[in-house]
Amino acid sequence: RDDLLFSYKGILYPTTVCSPEVFKALESFEARQEDVILAGYPKSGTNWVGQILTDLVTTSAENNEDETNSLNDEELEEFPYLEVGDAEKYQRMEKLPSRRVIFTHLLPHNLPESIFKNKAKVLVLVRNPKDVATSFYHFTNGMSPLPSYETWDEFFTAFMTGKMPWGSYFDYICEWSKHVDDENVMTITYEELKENRALAVKKIAEFFVLPLTEEQLQAVVDRSSFQAMKENAHKTHGALGNALFRKGSVSDWKNLFNEDQNQEMDKMFEERLARTKLGAKIKYEMYCK
């Protein structure tokens, strides 16, 4: 397992998709105010909200076709995860027209400073920790870019101690909590998207100032249903598709956690997250009890 992970500034990352050279190069990344940034801990629904954002941006660009370069030109596309790619990625990104859609799992203090300095807007996506752990376990054991675990118990211990690719869920929520009131930051939860996708999509479009007609918004909502995305998964995500669009539900943790683990997570949440701003948004009582 150790070969599959490396440590950078005290946080583990998978060697299969990240490298110290890319992290070094990332420091030179120049964010733009128009960038559309999605920040989320792994398995919080990044690909879901990422598709919604990309769809909103593409549709809005089509509405202003004369002013914007075509976003469909494949040469102008870049893998959307900020910290994944080769060291020349950031030079290529400089040539991309606005608005660039960028996903990241990084903690705010590991992001390039220009994101905050240049006032790029950031959508912070959070999901309840029990479902994140459950989703992470199935993903990591089903797919090989990440190390697999012999047992769920072994994985649970790694999750609770933060020895995970991209670091600790708890640190992630604590650190991003400090940015919740920034004027360029909006937060959204996986659970509120599940509850009312149409409303969430509308709020996201407003925050990033992406004017779409009601019909266009509805089309984005329709294309982002779990079923639609799962059916399309092989085309959009290749071999990873099946593992990425697994179940798409709330409270699947009940099939995996035993009572001790349940209590251990409750205690950890209470100690570390309950009084943080993002902790309050997680609605722990509703989704984790």
Ligand code: A3P
């Ligand atoms: P599950 O493993 O619980 O099914 P990420 O993209 O950050 O890796 O997150 C993956 C999780 O988001 C998976 O959770 C996946 O099923 C869920 N997901 C992806 N698309 C979704 C959709 N359209 N609706 C609901 N959940 C979705």
